[in-house]
Amino acid sequence: MPHLIAPSVLAANFGQLAQDVQMLNQSAADWIHVDVMDGRFVPNISFGFPVIESIQKVAQKPMDVHLMIVEPEKYIEQFRAVGADTISVHLEACPHLHRTLQQIKATGAKAGVALNPHTPVTLLADVIQDIDVVCIMSVNPGFGGQKFIEHTYRKIEQLKALLLETGSDCLIEIDGGVNQQNAPKLLAAGADVLVAGSFVFSSANPVQTIQELKTIKI
Numbered sequence: 001m002p003h004l005i006a007p008s009v010l011a012a013n014f015g016q017l018a019q020d021v022q023m024l025n026q027s028a029a030d031w032i033h034v035d036v037m038d039g040r041f042v043p044n045i046s047f048g049f050p051v052i053e054s055i056q057k058v059a060q061k062p063m064d065v066h067l068m069i070v071e072p073e074k075y076i077e078q079f080r081a082v083g084a085d086t087i088s089v090h091l092e093a094c095p096h097l098h099r100t101l102q103q104i105k106a107t108g109a110k111a112g113v114a115l116n117p118h119t120p121v122t123l124l125a126d127v128i129q130d131i132d133v134v135c136i137m138s139v140n141p142g143f144g145g146q147k148f149i150e151h152t153y154r155k156i157e158q159l160k161a162l163l164l165e166t167g168s169d170c171l172i173e174i175d176g177g178v179n180q181q182n183a184p185k186l187l188a189a190g191a192d193v194l195v196a197g198s199f200v201f202s203s204a205n206p207v208q209t210i211q212e213l214k215t216i217k218i
C-alpha cells in the first residue's frame, strides 16, 4: 500500500483555516490530522467541537482526530458527530482501552491508539486486533514544531514485528517532527502514515511539500 500523508492543521493559520483546509483538499494529502488538546493530558489547549465542525464543512478528505485528552470515552460520539473518520485515544489516558476501542468502532469510525514516547509498543499486544491505526508519537505530545525523537525508528520496527506476528493489518502512523530528512527512514522502518504539521505549513509551498512527502520512494 502506498504511504499516506496527514498534514496537521495544528500548524495552520487559524485566521484563514478554511483556506488552509481548501489548500489540503487540492493537495496530495490523504487525511487531515486534527489535534485536540485539553490542558490536562497535555500542557496545552488547542480546539474543540465547533472548530472541528468548521473544518469538516470544508474538508474533502478523511479527518484523523487525535485526542490528547483525559477521559476521551466521554466525548467519542461527539467527535464522530462533528466528522471524525478516525478517532485516536492515548493508551496512557485509557484505563479501559479495549472498551474505549469498541466504543469508537460502534460509532463507525476507525479506532486509533496513540503512544507517548516512553510507552512501549508491547503494551498493545492484547488489543492489537481491535486497532485500525497505531499513532507512535515521535515528540512529547502537546506542541507542534518540536524535535523528532530518534528512538522512534526502533519502535516502528518493534510494532511492525508485532503486526506480522499477530497478522494484524493495522496502520503505523508517525506524529511529530516529521520532515523530508527523516521521512524516507521512517517509511523504510515500516511507517504507513506520516503526520506533518510545521514542516508543511511553514514551507514556502505547502502543496509542493506535501507532494514531495507523498512521492518519497523507498
Ligand SMILES: O=C(CO)[C@@H](O)[C@H](O)COP(=O)(O)O
Binding pocket: 008, 010, 011, 033, 035, 066, 068, 139, 140, 141, 142, 143, 144, 145, 146, 175, 176, 177, 178, 195, 196, 197, 198, 199
Ligand atoms: O500531536 C501533535 C503534537 O502534540 C502533532 O500532530 C503535531 O501537531 C505535529 O506537528 P509537527 O511536529 O509536525 O510540527
